[in-house]
Amino acid sequence: MAKIISDVVCPFCGTLCDDLEVKVSDDGKEILEVYNACVIGTEKFLHSQAKDRLTVPMKQDEEGNWNEVSVDDAVEYTAQMLCNAKKPLMYGWSSTNCEAQSKGHEIAELVGGVVDNTATVCHGTTLIAVQDVGVPSCTLGEVKNRADRIVFWGCNPAHAHPRHMSRYSIFPRGFFTGKGHKARKMVVVDPRSTDTAKMADLHMQIEQGRDYELLSALRVAIRGNPLPETVAGIPRETIQDVAETLKSGRFVVIFFGMGVTQSLSKNHNIDIAIALTRDLNDYTKAAIMPMRGHYNVTGSGQVLGWQFGYPFCVDLSRGFARYNPGDSTSNDLLRRGEVDAVFVLGSDPGAHFPISSVKKIAQLPSVCVEPHYTPTTAVCKLHMPVAFVGVEEGGCAYRMDNVPIETRKVVEPPEGMLSDEEFLERVLERVKEIKGVA
Ligand code: SF4
Structure with missing residues (x-):
């Protein structure tokens, strides 16, 4: 028999509506109906059930052909890419939970990267x-x-x-x-x-x-x-x-x-x-x-603020946090050719950045951690699919008024699918091994 899960939080926009009801199948694997959400929020839940959803990591070869790789290979490629880069850009973070953001920042600190979120092109x-x-x-x-x-x-x-x-x-x-x-x-x-x-x-x-x-x-x-x-x-x-x-x-x-x-x-x-x-x-x-857009862009600013003191475009390449909008912001770095690898999670710069920046991403070693097919996944060298936060994974998100709200998991992700946080945890472990950090 189907069951109704109430007080579900919508993981789409910064309004973070927390009064949704979701009808799921008896085995807890399928979403049957979404109540109270607007049409965009409903689509976010139903889209996670798409039959053509990517469930295995895909990597582009030299000729531009896409091949399936294992999760272990995806973790290895990501860790090696970040460790070998002099100044990797780690962009996005606005459509994931605070737990994953925090883990990503730990990696950025170890590899001397730049952490920037979607505020760079909005608020x-x-x-x-x-x-x-x-x-x-x-x-x-x-x-x-x-x-x-x-x-x-x-x-x-x-x-x-x-x-x-x-x-x-x-x-x-x-x-x-x-x-x-x-x-x-x-x-x-x-x-x-x-x-x-x-x-x-x-x-x-x-x-x-x-x-x-x-x-x-x-x-x-x-x-x-x-x-x-x-x-x-x-x-x-x-x-x-x-x-x-x-x-x-x-x-x-x-x-x-x-x-x-x-x-x-x-x-x-x-x-x-x-x-x-x-x-x-x-x-x-x-x-x-x-009016904040992505459902947890506010959380990204909060977590960066606690950890480094600045809410976006935090440059860790000198071993300490620097913040200089117009200089350490993603499009400025890409335009000047100052980053040599790009890691994207929880955002779609392929759809929102100027074409000159997207072309730069396409030329660099790059990873996109993303449940959907997007313009960014099309240009990145590795597409790592993950569970939908707020649908298949819970975690903390901040509403546009800076109120933290705990999102709920309503269904199980496809078998073997990692969450953003789990993938980042595995990359972090590997980065520590490569860097010889305890
Ligand atoms: S998309 Fe925004 S307004 Fe619509 S249900 Fe989700 S959080 Fe609420």
């Missing part, structure tokens, strides 16, 4: 800004129970975090927000008319790349100072209207995404968005939060 600028000026933030639980003014700036949760609005930010009735969305005002700042923007009480259709100016104008308007007729394509009256709407709320939250972290001014946009939040606290309660 790295946010991390820089937070280090510069600090951040007044809160948890998503506080948002649900208290927030009545919600701003989505440069993000589109209707598509990228589909249950964010229903679980936390717009629709739920919380302790002090009993009327749900009826008592909340929603402001969207986006140059495009997205599905999120179409739901907003007020959509500021800003001119592309002029976020810094509009954020400055809002700070001016909040203080009641004069403004020019338009700023960033937005009429003065609209800016003043939004400023008054925010000031009149009991709890304002500004959520922001890559539309503002990766547009002109980058980390300075976030500096000033944080300054705007600080200003609003003179009138009401206000907080700001990045």
Whole structure:
């Protein structure tokens, strides 16, 4: 008889919904149904059941042909590649658990590698800004129970975090927000008319790349100072209207995404968005939060922070941790040809990096640890398949508001399939043998 597993955590986006129910077959091997998840989260669970899933490691030969190899051979190739490289890049880490991240960092320290995560191409600028000026933030639980003014700036949760609005930010009735969305005002700042923007009480259709100016104008308007007729394509009256709407709320939250972290001014946009939040606290309660994408990119920053003091692009090649975004970040290293091997786990740079960087990866000794077939597995020399974290393996992950959540295993992985952590453990043992470390 089929059984239902409840309180399952969705391992897809940074919302980390923890109310899923999964129906599994009697023998615990097959997922039959997924309840409560959005369409993306459901697909993540069901995709693990794909019949064409890779279950054995595959290695490319000199002619570009793919051949099956044993797990022992995959461990040996990975360990030798990392030990023989002068400066290997160990990239990804955002779609795995904190336990695997920690193990990977141990290897990086031994081989003198660079550890970088997907923040390098999304919220790295946010991390820089937070280090510069600090951040007044809160948890998503506080948002649900208290927030009545919600701003989505440069993000589109209707598509990228589909249950964010229903679980936390717009629709739920919380302790002090009993009327749900009826008592909340929603402001969207986006140059495009997205599905999120179409739901907003007020959509500021800003001119592309002029976020810094509009954020400055809002700070001016909040203080009641004069403004020019338009700023960033937005009429003065609209800016003043939004400023008054925010000031009149009991709890304002500004959520922001890559539309503002990766547009002109980058980390300075976030500096000033944080300054705007600080200003609003003179009138009401206000907080700001990045919309993190991969389900455990926040955890990767946390684990790197505990272990080395920096949240991404940590260069260990000199025997101690250095951090210099723009220099020790993956694309800069690849573009300058400064790394001589690439190890990827829990990410898909083949899909998200510039083509010049992907070409570099294709030329280097490289390993991709990944349950799916991806553009990265297609260019790496070794594809090591592993169990799906959050589906076939549990472990700790951090939600976008920095709350740690324990993910659950719901089915067994295919026979003989290692988890990320188990594979890294075996590589670590072999690296220690090669390096003669006890
Ligand atoms: S919103 Fe994100 S975490 Fe929640 S079910 Fe959808 S993909 Fe999963």
